[in-house]
Every structure is written in structure tokens, then in C-alpha cells.
Amino acid sequence: NQAFTITAKDFAGGHSGETINDGKSNAIKALSLALRRVAQAGVSYVLASITGGAAANAIPSEASAVIVVDDVNAGETVKKAVGEEQAEIAEVYGEVEKNAHFLVESADVPAQTFSADDTKNLVSLLNILHCGVFAMNQLLPKLPDLSANIGTIRTEGDHVAIQYFPRASADARLRELMAILPVYAELTGCDIELASPEPAWTENPHSKLVPLVADVYKEEAGKEARIEAMHGGLETGYFFSMNPKLDIISVGPTTHDIHSADESVELDTVALLTRIVAKTLGKLNN
Structure with a gap:
């Protein structure tokens, strides 16, 4: 076996409300896309740990994962796959993510890892969790109406904790999204805890x-x-x-x-x- 640390670094980051519609990437999401690309390249791996982000309400600028592969000759394939994802991000996000890049480094083989099924489910969940704007406000064109952000991810012992932070300008919008989040959990074998939402505060056009x-x-x-x-x-x-x-x-x-x-x-x-x-x-x- 051999292990690699894959790191998404120097993404723009920022406030997940104020700058969510600035066309940025998300380091945790980008890392999950790189991990999926590694699997698509034919590399069989399991996750040992994954971490990223600083706060639930911030777009993460860095994230990293330690993977363990069976094939001792898989290093070049892993690096090539991650490089292809970096090129894809550069094409999609262009001038917005000028400094975003990945690092692939050798790591010590950890004593414990997640199972292959858990690894696949976690990467799949991170891939399908939308980051960015869902819909823009119809009355205020520059204002997002519904958005969401993967703020943090942490490996804590034998489980991984993810903070997913949706925002909406109306309570009904938020309820609609929260109703389908448990479906994502069911499909990927995860547990979900829905926190109490902050009440929306709509603009008053007649304010004195x-x-x-x-x-x-x-x-x-x-x-x-x-x-x-x-x-x-x-x-x-x-x-x-x-x-x-x-x-x-x-x-x-x-x-x-x-x-x-x-x-x-x-x-x-x-x-x-x-x-x-x-x-x-x-x-x-x-």
C-alpha cells in the first residue's frame, strides 16, 4: 500500500452570503471532484481522512484528503487525474480563481481507513451537494434568492462531519431545500441533523x-x-x-x-x- 495527500489550495474563499454569486469555486467541492476523477481513472483507493474549511458560513479556501491505494505504481495516475481536475477548474472559473491549485504528496500509510463503500458514498455526497446560487431574486436582480455552501468538513475518529449551509431570502424557499436534504443522506448512507433555520428578513419597500x-x-x-x-x-x-x-x-x-x-x-x-x-x-x- 501507499498513501497520498491531495490538497486543494489557495482558492479565493470569502463570505458564503455576500460573495456566493461572484463565480467562485469551493475548495472542499473541488477536492471531491478531484477524488472522483481519481476513481474514474481506475485507481482503487480508500479515504483515511478529509478536512477543509474554517467556518460554516465561509467559502473554504483549502481542503485536503489522505487516500490509501493498493497499487504501488498508481502515483503517476493519481497525479495525472488531479492535474486534469485542476485544468478543468481553471477553465470553468477562469479569472475568479487565479491562484487555485492542487498538490499531490506522498504520505505515511495510516493505521486505519474508511471502507471502500464509505469512501464512495462520501465522495458521491460531496459531489452532489450543490455549492453556489440555486436561484436569483426576481425583484432584485443582483440578489441571490437561494444558495448553499459546504463550509467545513472534518474527520472525527470513525466518522466525517460536514457543515452544509443554505441561505434563502424567504422561509418557504429554505424549507423546500431542507425537505430534500434528507434524501441525499438516505442515498449515500449518511446521517443528517437539520439545525434550526435563521428566519428570513424581507425588504420593506415602504420603509420610513x-x-x-x-x-x-x-x-x-x-x-x-x-x-x-x-x-x-x-x-x-x-x-x-x-x-x-x-x-x-x-x-x-x-x-x-x-x-x-x-x-x-x-x-x-x-x-x-x-x-x-x-x-x-x-x-x-x-
Whole structure:
């Protein structure tokens, strides 16, 4: 026997809501496609471990798997198959994933592995779990209406744990997707635990708070406010679910590359936001 570590590295990553429609790949998904290609190349292998991602709500930028093969001469076939998947990703994702690549390295043969059936089922599950946008909003063309992301995968003893994170702009959309997820589990012999969904928070076209805050923003910042609906879960959704008559908006400082290694915040905008909130509260009180 011999073992290899296959690693998907330097994928763009980022926030699984804010940047889900930017045409990115997903390192865990890409790794699963590479593993499937290795099997299609005729290499018989079993998984020893697989890991990737940093958080459920982030698009993973790296993932790796250790496989064990019976054929001691299979190394070149494995490398060729993984190389073909890298070429495919470059063709599909083009300029979006400029740095994404795979590494195939020799590894120590582990004492324990998963069975051939479990290996096949896990790779199949990862292949069929959709990552990215399912549907765009019909009223707000730039806003995804339903999306999902494989955020993390971890080998924990004798099982593998996967965090799959769907997002939707309406509760009914989310319920529809959650209803079919157990089918994926049944078909691949996996167990599934459905967490309590965060309530959706829909845009209010008649909001009185939006124009008020926009005016305050212009007074403080000296320019027009950018008002957008976003594809992300917020605490405000819980307030809305308890009282849909509430007029709610969400404001925040200027951030970049959220949930990636390059995440940053413009500190000056934090001070600006503080002034805007204080001035808005003063006007609401009058």
C-alpha cells in the first residue's frame, strides 16, 4: 500500500452570503471532484481522512484528503487525474480563481481507513451537494434568492462531519431545500441533523427608516448612501419574525474580503457609523 495527500489550495474563499454569486469555486467541492476523477481513472483507493474549511458560513479556501491505494505504481495516475481536475477548474472559473491549485504528496500509510463503500458514498455526497446560487431574486436582480455552501468538513475518529449551509431570502424557499436534504443522506448512507433555520428578513419597500438614515448619511459623509439588499443572515431576522410590522434596517462599517484570510475593516468608517447612528436616534426622538 501507499498513501497520498491531495490538497486543494489557495482558492479565493470569502463570505458564503455576500460573495456566493461572484463565480467562485469551493475548495472542499473541488477536492471531491478531484477524488472522483481519481476513481474514474481506475485507481482503487480508500479515504483515511478529509478536512477543509474554517467556518460554516465561509467559502473554504483549502481542503485536503489522505487516500490509501493498493497499487504501488498508481502515483503517476493519481497525479495525472488531479492535474486534469485542476485544468478543468481553471477553465470553468477562469479569472475568479487565479491562484487555485492542487498538490499531490506522498504520505505515511495510516493505521486505519474508511471502507471502500464509505469512501464512495462520501465522495458521491460531496459531489452532489450543490455549492453556489440555486436561484436569483426576481425583484432584485443582483440578489441571490437561494444558495448553499459546504463550509467545513472534518474527520472525527470513525466518522466525517460536514457543515452544509443554505441561505434563502424567504422561509418557504429554505424549507423546500431542507425537505430534500434528507434524501441525499438516505442515498449515500449518511446521517443528517437539520439545525434550526435563521428566519428570513424581507425588504420593506415602504420603509420610513431607510430614507431617514440615508439623509443622515449624506449629511455626515457628504455623499449618497448605497442602499442594497444582501444575501446574509442577520440578527434582525429574529426581530422581524417576532413582529413583521417593525421597520428595520441594517448598517455597518466598510469591510473587505469578509471570512477570508484578507478580511479587513476601514476604521474611519466605524467612527462615521457611530455618528450616523447617534444622529438618527436624535431625529427619531424629535
